[in-house]
Amino acid sequence: MAEVKLLGAWGSPFSRRVEMALKLKGVEYEYIEEDLANKSPLLLKSNPIHKKVPVLLHNGKTIVESLVILEYIDEAWKTDPILPEDPYDKAMARFWAKFLDDMCMPAIWQIMWSKENQREKAIKEAIQHLKTLENELKDKRFFGGEKIGLVDIVANFIGFWLGAIQEASGMELVNKERFPVLCRWIDEYVNCSIVKENLPPRDELIAFLQTRFSASSWKY
Amino acid sequence: MAEVKLLGAWGSPFSRRVEMALKLKGVEYEYIEEDLANKSPLLLKSNPIHKKVPVLLHNGKTIVESLVILEYIDEAWKTDPILPEDPYDKAMARFWAKFLDDMCMPAIWQIMWSKENQREKAIKEAIQHLKTLENELKDKRFFGGEKIGLVDIVANFIGFWLGAIQEASGMELVNKERFPVLCRWIDEYVNCSIVKENLPPRDELIAFLQTRFSASSWKY
Structure with missing residues (x-):
């Protein structure tokens, strides 16, 4: 299993935010396209509260909500910070x-x-x-x-x-x-x-x- | 001028959040009660976009939105962290x-x-x-x-x-x-x-x- 997986939808600006942060930092990840009209058991299990993409899976941990994911990525991978230090x-x-x-x-x-x-x-x-x-x-x-x-x-x-x-x-x-x-x-x-x-x-x-x-x- | 000032309203849970974080960390501050029916020039100048309390003034810098302020307080004063490290x-x-x-x-x-x-x-x-x-x-x-x-x-x-x-x-x-x-x-x-x-x-x-x-x- 890849260390980092992203459940996303091609047309979603929220999913694309997460992909951009991962790419900016050079983090390798497996992308899984979700059919939002027919959500996968993995999505429903990973994000039972909102049932939405994006979902980031990192070493078996699940992070949801794009702004929360972006901050997580910035803290988990320190290279090329996307948030200022001050x-x-x-x-x-x-x-x-x-x-x-x-x-x-x-x-x-x-x-x-x-x-x-x-x-x-x-x-x-x-x-x-x-x-x-x-x-x-x-x-x-x-x-x-x-x-x-x-x-x-x-x-x-x-x-x-x-x-x-x-x-x-x-x-x-x-x-x-x-x-x-x-x-x-x-x-x-x-x-x-x-x-x-x-x-x-x-x-x-x-x-x-x-x-x-x-x-x-x-x-x- | 005090180093830290807080514009708040006594009945606002958002203002009280900020006060609780400051008190938990033992940060001294000057509290300024706002009359929300007649907002002060200082409030309108400090938060021209939302025109709301709470507003934190710290060494001449202005921070608004209670969640943003709470994270700021946790980073500016490191004692008694309110957010986990991991x-x-x-x-x-x-x-x-x-x-x-x-x-x-x-x-x-x-x-x-x-x-x-x-x-x-x-x-x-x-x-x-x-x-x-x-x-x-x-x-x-x-x-x-x-x-x-x-x-x-x-x-x-x-x-x-x-x-x-x-x-x-x-x-x-x-x-x-x-x-x-x-x-x-x-x-x-x-x-x-x-x-x-x-x-x-x-x-x-x-x-x-x-x-x-x-x-x-x-x-x-």
């Missing part, structure tokens, strides 16, 4: 990771699933959160500074998935006029070799998303 | 802290604010999460093992606030028949001297909660 800088990275998960991602999904009369409000909220990110990123190459760190890994949803969502739905939330700094970061991010080799095929993701969104395309 | 044990503590914040607390609040026809569903969900906690706690004195750790601090909502909510609302979710292990933990927890000296006055909290809940008392 307690305050580390707190800031955790703050932004939490901001992305608790505020940005729900706000963006909210736009897609909200009723017509709620959509304007959802868009305003998402723009406000993205402006906050834009402001945080100005004067920096990556959220992690000169190199990719925890926040960049967690922001993969903005870096890649959001573009696919925009193309699949016709929604235009992020563009160069509205978010020049974020767009510059997105360009640089998806062109990093370590990121590029760890993203799902764009066309397949768009096709997958299109089956989930309503047929009515709309512009903002 | 990466896997640490991941487990983070998992349970997240479970409390993301699953248990929202489910319990949901009962209080849900419409009559949604309440049964909300109660079932809360009971399921509390059963998960009960199961995690069996065979252990505290979530942290033999002494209070991060998860116990985060679980203060279950340890103290829930009892006050039950008394203020008439709801009976947690009792000795349904949750013997959790009730044993609650008894032990609120009687720890460090916890006891760091809880709001029970009568005042109940009076405060009563003004928030509807007048109709109900039993489950």
